[in-house]
Amino acid sequence: MKKMNTIDDFASQFERASDKSLRRGELLSAHAFFRIGGPADLYFQADSLSDLRTIVLLSRKTGLRHAVIGGGSNLLFDDDGYRGLVIQNAASGIVDSPNATLIEADSGTPLEAAVEFAAARGLTGMEFLAGIPGTVGGAVYGNAGAFGRSTGDILEYALLLGWDGSETHVTAGALEFSYRHSVLKSRRDVLLRAGFRLALGEEREIRAKMADELALRARRHPVRGAAYPGSYFKNPVLSDGCRQAAGYLLEQAGARGLRSGRAAVYSGHCNFIINEGGATARDVRALAAELKRRVFEKFGIALEEEVIFLPAAGPGA
Numbered sequence: 001m002k003k004m005n006t007i008d009d010f011a012s013q014f015e016r017a018s019d020k021s022l023r024r025g026e027l028l029s030a031h032a033f034f035r036i037g038g039p040a041d042l043y044f045q046a047d048s049l050s051d052l053r054t055i056v057l058l059s060r061k062t063g064l065r066h067a068v069i070g071g072g073s074n075l076l077f078d079d080d081g082y083r084g085l086v087i088q089n090a091a092s093g094i095v096d097s098p099n100a101t102l103i104e105a106d107s108g109t110p111l112e113a114a115v116e117f118a119a120a121r122g123l124t125g126m127e128f129l130a131g132i133p134g135t136v137g138g139a140v141y142g143n144a145g146a147f148g149r150s151t152g153d154i155l156e157y158a159l160l161l162g163w164d165g166s167e168t169h170v171t172a173g174a175l176e177f178s179y180r181h182s183v184l185k186s187r188r189d190v191l192l193r194a195g196f197r198l199a200l201g202e203e204r205e206i207r208a209k210m211a212d213e214l215a216l217r218a219r220r221h222p223v224r225g226a227a228y229p230g231s232y233f234k235n236p237v238l239s240d241g242c243r244q245a246a247g248y249l250l251e252q253a254g255a256r257g258l259r260s261g262r263a264a265v266y267s268g269h270c271n272f273i274i275n276e277g278g279a280t281a282r283d284v285r286a287l288a289a290e291l292k293r294r295v296f297e298k299f300g301i302a303l304e305e306e307v308i309f310l311p312a313a314g315p316g317a
């Protein structure tokens with residue numbers, strides 16, 4: 001009863017203070033590439049940085065459990081949904097700077113829009129991000145990358161909304177990027193905006209490089225529209241310091257053909273778990289646990305999930 005009051009009080013306070021409405025019981029499966037996830041108590045799509053700031057700060061002030069998500073392309077939502085408020089960041093906008101090699105994007109900008117923006121201006125450096133779904137915020141949070149390059153390599157600065165409501169510009173160094181990691185994973189800051197340092201290039205060459213990389217992806221990934229969130233596990237570091245493809249280890253450990261309910265290892269690449277239609281988070285997690293068990297048994301290597309599981313309840317952001 002107490003919880004309902006908190007939810008209702010929050011909703012009426014927010015709806016009174018803004019002209020925006022919150023959705024109740026929104027199915028999170030509609031917001032995840034995995035197409036898995038039950039209802040959230042409250043859901044809000046922030047279409048501007050101002051909306052994002054307002055709702056995050058009110059959640060913090062009132063102590064409402066909340067999570068900021070981007071495009072939902074790296075997430076596994078719980079079958080029980082989310083107790084609290086899910087804020088989907090759709091604050092989108094990009095500007096270029098007078099010196100023409102820096103572009104600045106609001107964190108809810110689709111990554112592919114940022115890549116296209118740079119290409120259209122003849123700015124090179126972002127081509128490796130072509131084909132990675134999601135938002136600029138999600139890419140910075142998880143230091144998304146491909147072909148040996150990562151988001152942190154081109155990030156010049158970020159504007160962060162701190163837990164106390166302060167806004168700080170930080171340089172890339174402060175975000176402590178490493179393989180699929182940034183300091184945002186251990187702090188509760190929200191990325192508001194990011195500046196990327198690029199270089200002058202030829203649009204034709206940039207587009208040719210993007211096309212090559214997209215073609216490589218098309219060969220490796222399941223068909224467009226398949227329900228999966230990219231690679232399930234990170235590539236682990238071996239004792240010689242080199243990274244080994246998790247897909248190779250999984251294949252050697254007999255992952256091909258494994259399934260749990262409607263979740264299955266993709267036949268073309270063992271590091272993809274796909275929802276064949278109607279899979280639950282429970283199916284996916286059971287399959288992932290079996291995959292980890294097999295790799296550990298065969299190689300003594302503990303795989304770590306790249307996909308982020310957002311539990312329905314528990315300590316929240």
Ligand SMILES: Cc1cc2nc3c(=O)[nH]c(=O)nc-3n(C[C@H](O)[C@H](O)[C@H](O)COP(=O)(O)OP(=O)(O)OC[C@H]3O[C@@H](n4cnc5c(N)ncnc54)[C@H](O)[C@@H]3O)c2cc1C
Nearest residue numbers: 070071072073074134135137138139141144145191229230
């Ligand atoms: C087909 C496919 C291919 C993929 N290929 C790649 C690839 O090649 N390389 C790669 O690295 N990834 C890949 N991914 C995974 C995914 O696209 C990336 O991790 C992406 O950067 C996630 O962005 P998102 O906006 O969807 O984040 P979400 O999945 O919505 O969220 C991921 C995490 O980021 C946090 N977050 C999001 N926005 C913010 C913000 N503004 N401030 C603070 N935290 C935030 C969320 O809280 C959450 O914990 C792929 C996924 C798919 C479906």
